[in-house]
Amino acid sequence: MSVLSTKDLSYYYFSDRMIFENLNMEFERGKVYVILGASGSGKTTLLSLLGGLDTPKGGQILFEGQDIAKMGLTRYRHDCVSFIFQNYNLIEYMTPFENVQLVDAHASPDILTQVGLTSDEAHRNVLKLSGGQQQRVAIARALASSAPVILADEPTGNLDEDTAHDVTALLVEKAKSMNKCVIIVSHSNEVAAMADVIICFSHGKIEIA
Ligand SMILES: Nc1ncnc2c1ncn2[C@@H]1O[C@H](COP(=O)(O)OP(=O)(O)O)[C@@H](O)[C@H]1O
Ligand SMILES: [Mg+2]
Numbered sequence: 187m188s189v190l191s192t193k194d195l196s197y198y199y200f201s202d203r204m205i206f207e208n209l210n211m212e213f214e215r216g217k218v219y220v221i222l223g224a225s226g227s228g229k230t231t232l233l234s235l236l237g238g239l240d241t242p243k244g245g246q247i248l249f250e251g252q253d254i255a256k257m258g259l260t261r262y263r264h265d266c267v268s269f270i271f272q273n274y275n276l277i278e279y280m281t282p283f284e285n286v287q288l289v290d291a292h293a294s295p296d297i298l299t300q301v302g303l304t305s306d307e308a309h310r311n312v313l314k315l316s317g318g319q320q321q322r323v324a325i326a327r328a329l330a331s332s333a334p335v336i337l338a339d340e341p342t343g344n345l346d347e348d349t350a351h352d353v354t355a356l357l358v359e360k361a362k363s364m365n366k367c368v369i370i371v372s373h374s375n376e377v378a379a380m381a382d383v384i385i386c387f388s389h390g391k392i393e394i395a
Contacts, residue, residue: 188212189250189334189367190236196244197231205231206390208245215334218358218368220378223387229371230339232387236369237269237337238262249335268328270338270357274320276312282323283308290330301326301356318349325357329364336361338370342377354380 190213198204205228213219223229234240235247238259246253254262268289269275276285282303286293298308301322303315312320321341328336341357342350354370358380361368370377378384384395 187251189215190369191248191251192236192245193248194245195232195235195242195247197228197235197240198243204390206387206392209392211385211392213335213367213369215367216362216365217382218361218370218380219383219385220381221369221371221385221387222373222375222378225373227387228390229387233337233339233369233371236335237267266333267335267337268331268333270321270324270328270336270341272340272343274312274317274324276320276323276327278311278313280312281309282312282315282326285312285323286327286330289327290332293330297326297330298323300360301329302352316349317344318353321345321353322356325353325360329360329366334366336366336368338368340371340373342372342374347376350374351376 192209192211195209196204196207221229235242238254241255249262249266282298283295286297295305295308299305303319303322307315307319312323342354345353354377357368372378386393
């Protein structure tokens with residue numbers, strides 16, 4: 187059974203211009219989905235609906251078969267999804283370990299060595315880390331959450347190609363070993379190459395490869 191699905195999902199900012207209409211999608215645990223599409227095609231809009239940050243104009247989002255609007259979006263965001271952003275969105279006056287502890291007070295610092303930080307780096311102010319290292323902290327934070335779904339909007343958009351590859355491979359490997367469902371929005375064909383399912387977004391329609 188899918189962990190997350192959409193049923194006839196529609197959205198517009200202005201009623202005379204649909205962003206997408208009647209989207210039906212299914213997302214499973216243990217799989218990585220990459221959403222590709224031109225700038226402005228509605229990828230971030232879709233991710234914000236899947237994350238319970240906004241409400242659909244039509245249709246539903248189901249978590250394990252239950253309408254997230256009925257469950258309550260606050261509870262849904264807290265228990266069911268975690269986010270990885272292009273600009274990391276770490277708490278900047280804290281260390282990596284403190285950022286992870288905000289999500290799981292009982293987290294072990296090992297989670298940061300598992301994503302490639304040294305123990306010194308795990309206890310350094312996050313602003314003293316490179317972009318790639320900060321994104322590794324954001325990945326650790328998402329993995330530390332018990333939420334089964336990870337949503338990532340252009341997570342490698344600020345990183346050079348080699349770092350982007352390493353960080354994505356890390357996210358894919360760890361998330362799969364923890365049986366999480368990962369949905370990544372990206373421009374990168376290299377990121378798409380690591381997906382189980384590629385979803386192409388264009389003119390409000392989806393094509394699944
Ligand atoms: N808050 C908003 N108000 C009005 N239009 C918006 C808003 N956010 C996005 N849009 C428009 O909706 C379309 C889809 O945007 P977005 O989901 O951000 O696309 P993508 O992430 O694929 O680049 C674009 O045409 C964008 O200009
Ligand atoms: Mg976007």
